[in-house]
Amino acid sequence: MAKRGSYAKGVAKREEILTSALDVIAREGFRKASVREIADAVGLSQAGLLHYFGSKEQLFVEIMRKRDEVDTEHFDLDSSHYNPMREGYLRVIRHNSEVPGVVELFSRLAVEASDVEHPAHEYFLQRSALIRELFTKSIAEEQEAGRVTDKVDAEVLARILQAVSDGMQLQWLLDRDVDMAATVDALFTLLGAAPANTAASAPAGETSTADS
Amino acid sequence: MAKRGSYAKGVAKREEILTSALDVIAREGFRKASVREIADAVGLSQAGLLHYFGSKEQLFVEIMRKRDEVDTEHFDLDSSHYNPMREGYLRVIRHNSEVPGVVELFSRLAVEASDVEHPAHEYFLQRSALIRELFTKSIAEEQEAGRVTDKVDAEVLARILQAVSDGMQLQWLLDRDVDMAATVDALFTLLGAAPANTAASAPAGETSTADS
DNA sequence: GTCTATATTGAGATAGAC
DNA sequence: GTCTATCTCAATATAGAC
Numbered sequence: 001m002a003k004r005g006s007y008a009k010g011v012a013k014r015e016e017i018l019t020s021a022l023d024v025i026a027r028e029g030f031r032k033a034s035v036r037e038i039a040d041a042v043g044l045s046q047a048g049l050l051h052y053f054g055s056k057e058q059l060f061v062e063i064m065r066k067r068d069e070v071d072t073e074h075f076d077l078d079s080s081h082y083n084p085m086r087e088g089y090l091r092v093i094r095h096n097s098e099v100p101g102v103v104e105l106f107s108r109l110a111v112e113a114s115d116v117e118h119p120a121h122e123y124f125l126q127r128s129a130l131i132r133e134l135f136t137k138s139i140a141e142e143q144e145a146g147r148v149t150d151k152v153d154a155e156v157l158a159r160i161l162q163a164v165s166d167g168m169q170l171q172w173l174l175d176r177d178v179d180m181a182a183t184v185d186a187l188f189t190l191l192g193a194a195p196a197n198t199a200a201s202a203p204a205g206e207t208s209t210a211d212s
Numbered sequence: 213m214a215k216r217g218s219y220a221k222g223v224a225k226r227e228e229i230l231t232s233a234l235d236v237i238a239r240e241g242f243r244k245a246s247v248r249e250i251a252d253a254v255g256l257s258q259a260g261l262l263h264y265f266g267s268k269e270q271l272f273v274e275i276m277r278k279r280d281e282v283d284t285e286h287f288d289l290d291s292s293h294y295n296p297m298r299e300g301y302l303r304v305i306r307h308n309s310e311v312p313g314v315v316e317l318f319s320r321l322a323v324e325a326s327d328v329e330h331p332a333h334e335y336f337l338q339r340s341a342l343i344r345e346l347f348t349k350s351i352a353e354e355q356e357a358g359r360v361t362d363k364v365d366a367e368v369l370a371r372i373l374q375a376v377s378d379g380m381q382l383q384w385l386l387d388r389d390v391d392m393a394a395t396v397d398a399l400f401t402l403l404g405a406a407p408a409n410t411a412a413s414a415p416a417g418e419t420s421t422a423d424s
Numbered sequence: 425g426t427c428t429a430t431a432t433t434g435a436g437a438t439a440g441a442c
Numbered sequence: 443g444t445c446t447a448t449c450t451c452a453a454t455a456t457a458g459a460c
Contacts, residue, residue: 046435047439050436055436055437
């Protein structure tokens with residue numbers, strides 16, 4: 001955190017660049033997201049930008065990491081309890097619908113990173129596993145309490161949840177009228193969760209259509 | 213079908229190329245799927261291939277269409293009744309896990325086609341809507357018969373189903389050990405059960421666990 | 425209809441001055 | 443650390459011969 005020494009300064013600048021890049025992608029969209037465009041946007045030359053990140057692909061991985069960091073901070077994503085998890089997750093999804101460029105970059109990278117040689121491969125594997133672990137833990141808890149169906153294993157439910165989120169992003173990229181959050185929430189409803197704040201199991205339709 | 217006249221011959225050749233391209237992508241994988249590589253694979257020069265399809269992107273759309281055509285033929289995909297729909301769908305998914313290159317091409321295109329200007333945009337919109345219609349129809353039927361939960365509208369369930377399939381493809385691209393079909397089937401199981409108030413409906417677990 | 429050869433474009437990477 | 447300039451490469455698209 002201390003900024004003395006050129007090393008720390010470099011780190012700070014990196015962070016600054018990432019924040020800025022993320023911001024620009026969120027606002028301006030992703031388009032042909034070339035190193036050059038991001039460089040322009042953050043006020044550096046292409047060479048200046050690559051000075052910090054070595055290659056385009058490394059840059060993109062770092063941008064995604066920064067995104068995760070910011071999101072985890074903004075919305076409490078690390079809760080291992082069901083309702084906070086559910087709500088936090090929905091908040092992120094709602095937020096995503098305001099940053100299409102970020103969603104597009106993420107989806108594109110996700111496909112490219114399927115190649116084990118790709119610099120983002122490890123990142124996606126780990127991120128993916130981490131999310132599933134959080135889901136699994138809180139779902140299992142809920143299953144034990146009898147509030148979520150135990151017809152399907154928690155691990156599998158977690159995977160389904162993750163798949164729906166990713167899949168809804170694709171549907172939403174194609175047609176922006178789609179309500180990602182509402183659909184994911186419908187899935188939560190399906191799992192048998194008592195709708196967010198009502199006492200017993202109440203009509204699910206009302207509880208959580210996106211509040212933005 | 214008759215081959216007289218150069219027009220019909222051209223069409224036949226196109227079909228032949230597409231079949232061949234699809235076959236190659238399925239077998240050899242997708243890699244950096246350039247026009248040139250496909251051209252090599254089908255035994256044409258790059259220019260020769262583009263003679264038929266004008267541009268790379270049009271070529272890819274046509275390959276995807278051909279894929280749909282072949283799949284619809286091989287697995288009865290157009291049934292609007294629930295169980296055939298479910299079984300047919302699972303068969304396609306199982307088949308997909310044997311053609312990673314095709315899955316990768318599809319996923320990649322799906323993201324790129326989110327741009328309304330992209331030549332594949334319309335294709336994806338229509339394909340996507342068509343699949344959802346089939347799902348919706350058969351699900352609604354099942355809901356009326358009380359065999360599928362009515363906690364969530366048929367349209368939304370259809371969307372969830374579609375999202376899970378797409379999302380599982382991403383997960384599977386990243387980690388080939390994932391069982392796409394089993395996970396999607398688990399979702400079907402979930403739909404069939406009335407969670408929380410168990411006793412009423414039939415045990416869904418048995419009905420259709422993968423037969424391959 | 426198919427090929428060879430080439431134009432064109434666009435990107436990422438790198439060298440070297442300041 | 444940052445820039446300008448350039449290299450290199452890959453890929454699509456096109457011209458024109460056969």
